[in-house]
Amino acid sequence: MALNVVSSDRLSTNVKTSNLATGLSEKVGENKNLIINGAMNIAQRATSVTDDGYQTVDRFRLNYAGSDNHLTQAQHALTSSDTGPWAKGFRNSFHVTNGDQTSGAGAGDYTQIVQKIEAQDIANSGWDYTSASSYVTLSFWVKASVAQTYYCNLETSDGTAQLYSFSTGALSADTWTKVTKTIPGNSNITVNNDNGIGLILIINAFLGTTYTTSGHTLNQWAAAGSFGDMAPDMTSTWWTTNDATFEITGVQLEVGDTATEFEHRSYGEELARCQRYYYLHAHGATANNNDAAPIATTANYNATSCYGVVHFPVTMRTAPTIDGVEGTNYFKVYANATSDQFDSIALQQSSPQSYVVNFYGNMSVTQGHGSWTQTNNAAAKVAFKAEL
DSSP: OOOEEESSOOOBOOOEEEETTTTEEEETTTTOOOSSSTTOOOOSSOSEESSSBSOSSTTOEEEEESOSSOOEEEEEEOOTTSTTTGGGTOOEEEEEEOOOOTTOOOTTOEEEEEEEEEHHHHHTSSOOTTOTTOEEEEEEEEEESSOSEEEEEEEEOBSSOEEEEEEEEEOOTTOOEEEEEEEEOOTTOBOOSSSSEEEEEEEEEEEOGGGBOTTOOOSSEEEOTTSSOSBSOOOOHHHHSTTOEEEEEEEEEEESSSOBOOOOOOHHHHHHHHHTTEEEEEEGGGOSSTTOOEEEEEEEEETTEEEEEEEOSSOOSSSOEEEEEOOTTOEEEEETTEEEEEOEEEEEEEOSSEEEEEEESSOOOOTTOEEEEEEOSTTOEEEEEOOO
């Protein structure tokens, strides 16, 4: 299918259809978006970080390598001057700012924005991914400070990994552009019905020649191999431009050969979807009273530690690991009409539904007493991650 690049959104709107026989009605396309947090509204970890990985906008991660100076990723607030996405209800973007890459563009250098989609969500989506006559359609808004052509990939993980690449077309500098791409299935694709990786969306700001070939063929599935053939050779202008920017919003992947209006979800609904993969439980900076965010009701196991259970608001993808920020006197425990500061948190037991936390480190309590714990520093954090 052909790639469409448009400067304004001409996509069809959702409609309601009536079932005359039953009197029921349904909204066409509801819960259609396989991308989580495509409007970039949820950022549980932080809003701006100079680092790679999952750091800011939930479910999206920044990957990069070979940099002389770190790149910055951020949840960026849009304004009415963001012509295109603003009028469609988008108020945030995932925004990348380049550093000063003084050594130029190395063969192994790259920058990409990634979302990994759970396999069972693809397997149960209604897309017959093994059929070339069954399609998914990707759409998103993109803006870059450097005018050039950029490349994107869909990648599968199960069986023999498959890779599909396509171009954004030539983007004008500092101009929001709506990109849509319809992608067929392929008989070589395997997607397991489990909680592993089913499909990966990759939007590349730059790929060095380690990952590209001059004769690369776009718009077809091929074995991913060693990822030395992800795209045609890319111009290095974005990578070698100090403080170049690249940002996206309105990312939607839906079953079918037509891009429809973006599915705007409520903040609460989108947050719950994100919490399956990352759950911020307590953070001193968000507390209303002296950095004191409650953590758990606890029991003093001995004189130097206590334990408490955290129940997750949604079932997480798998038993999570703890993602804590700890330090000297970062936490406080209350028991028997007194309190004590302590330093550390750790895993005791976990499941996708709950987590037993071990609180310890310079703690002095009375064994057998009931207690409660809370943060005691703005930087203190208790979170849980089960990312793909």
